[in-house]
Amino acid sequence: MPTGSDTPDSRSHFIRNIIEADLADGTHETVVTRFPPEPNGFLHIGHAKSICLNFGMARDYQGRCHLRFDDTNPTTEDERYVASIQRDVQWLGFDWGDHLYHASDYFERLYAFAEQLIAQGDAYVDSQDGEAIRDNRGTVTEPGTPSPYRSRSPEENLTLFREMRAGAYGNGAHVLRAKIDMASPHMIMRDPILYRIRHTDHYRTGGAWCIYPMYDFAHCLSDAIEEITHSLCTLEFENNRRLYDWILERCLPAEQQATRPHQYEFARLNMDYTVMSKRKLLRLVEEGLVDGWDDPRLPTLAGLRRRGVPPSAIRTFCDRIGVAKANSRVEIALFEHVLRDDLNYRSPRIMGVLDPLKVTITNYPAGETEQIEAPHWPRDIDNDGSRTVPFGRELYIEREDFRMDPPDGFYRLAPGREVRLRHAYFLRCDDVVRDGDGEVVELRCTYDPDTKGQTKARDGRRPKGIVHWVSAAHAVPATVRMVDRLFSVPNPEAHEEDFTAFLNPHSMPIAKAMLEPAVRDFPAEQRLQFERQGYFWRDADATDEALVFNQIIPLRDSWSAEEETADAPTGPTKEEIEAANPQIHTDPAAAFTDAQNARLQAFTEEFGVARDDAVQLIDTPHLADYLEAALDGYHEAQAVANWILNELMGMVSPTELPDLPFTPEQFGVLVRQVDTDEITGRVGKDVLAAMLERGVDPQDYIAAEGLHNIDDEDALREIIDAQLSAYPGKVEAYRNGKEGLLGFFMGHVMRETNGQADPQTAQALLRNALTADTSTAAQ
């Protein structure tokens, strides 16, 4: 059996599992997802995660994904964002086909649903002002108080609501609220507002409406209208799911309930060295801290596009970061890795010197030029193509490839040292020319004419260092924006100071570079590798006369990483965490009433139930009663208690106990079957599940299905031997000390017997068989 697929686009995650389960059990025949941006800002790489997830699931399961503008708030939304969002989604490589929708298209239908709720008595018009509504909502620890308008009749509500629509009232005079529960422990359920009056033109519906639906009302119903199957959103909407379900359960007819949309939440993307919130991004742009929404340092899709990041790299990245529910923050290193990996295979190499240092080759004839044929691709990339590079007496090399006093491990140029010029000759530094300030302004060198294209000179010289270069006479000057991390700390939001305090002052230094002439041979959108430096492409500001490049990402540089002093930030140690982790156990029995205490005494002393279990049983409603009733089926109270607490509670909640499709006595009988080894615990759980699902009687069911446990040693031995010979390698590994494999074999034996193998017997036999010598086991 293949152990899980690990190709990037079939990576396993909980949403994929849910979809596959829904498809497998026929809940849905196809998958329909949606990406629902609000047109009030630009998309960033966090949105890319959602886009890739939604469109990706639709693609993987041959479903469809809608692009829906969630435009229910006319005061913040704007047409201009709509176009940019569509462009970004397309650029990322996704196609919504005919499925472009707007929540505003549904205003009429949403309104009808609102009238339906009113008619059902599930919604009412509240005429309190905003402040009163807020005050009466209560707090997380105190219940809210019902509005004085809460008990208006459906007729009155309908009249008022129609008048609201007709424009009879000013902003804020009334709202429509769901009638749920002002004392709910879930704040979202304290009569949430469904509609508000807003005398504002909408960018699409103009002045047609002066009441607008709230997100919670519009979103779930829009999903239902579009027959969305899986409504995927980020974690901050977890609490809203309760209301999502409430509305759909009341608005949709019974026959649609089974296939109605369901909401699932996943963790939004956070990344080191950047910020992802719309508000913070907006501040950077508006305060002029960056140069517009498409500044190449920004994580906006527009910024990444301008920087030169290919959409394929973003897609791969989104596949690799995973989809889960834990709040997380991914290291920038993963993004950089994926980016380099993408660029490596698509970027022809040329040479470019970013910080030029002049070199004069004193033994090369003045005024002479030669053309060197150099491949665009290294040998490990399956791609052809080459260019000619002019070589002459005067070159530029990278300033940092020369050191007056080379440190240990530095194997580039230094006084008296020899390096290889990439694609050309060996070069030795003879003299260093400095200006009045001591600054190195020129290197005077000699080359070895016999070493062209060689790794080794005839006399065996073999310089380790390789240096890129550009002929001074032919160099093409260019401005290069050295795009770097926007912030100088991994999480600029995790400090007391405003996040802008952590902007990296060197996030985009400008280099005056010299490039080899072949740079002009490529179309503007071609991404290039400047050898030994990084990946670059032409910026939108570039003209053919004045070249401007952006650095998309530098190459990995193990030398400068080594040279940098390691200053890894250290978090709290495990010891420190443990020290701050006291175990305080407050005994619930301390608050027991006299009656409860009496019961506790009876449970522990008469029934012999462990105190902790008894306390839990008594402290949770229904549990203690259930235990006493189950005793009619089986008198061993501790066994029954274990099964209630550990098994039953894993399947149902205490409040469901009175309505179970079987009696407590039947439950007791089930426990007896297990406790007396009539059936195994494993089978007991299966039987319990069947009782829960179909209300079967345990004894009848066990007899009818033949579920009694198997303790016949010969029968078990046969099964065990079969398993052992099926996995000789595992047997070997077990004998070599990997005892965890006992569980592996037990698992197989249990599965083989549908869980009916008596575990003690089976394990004893298995242990014997595994430790027996090979000749015996093989028989």
Add this chain to the structure above:
RNA sequence: UGCCCCGUAGCUUAACCGGCAGAGCACCUGUCUCUGGAACAGGAGGUUGGAGGUUCGAGUCCUCCCGGGGCAGCCA
């Protein structure tokens, strides 16, 4: 402090009904190489937040504790 969600290697995560804790990135070694890149080979790194319990067997089920996040907009 009420309710909801989440804790698996430095980071992001996998693990079908409870059955061998497994990857990628990062890190370290080595090989190869006309990019200090790439590729390849290897290594280290885990008390699955903690403590109890159920079970032949717990990352997975039950209880409690600790830690992180979310909810009191007429935003989405």
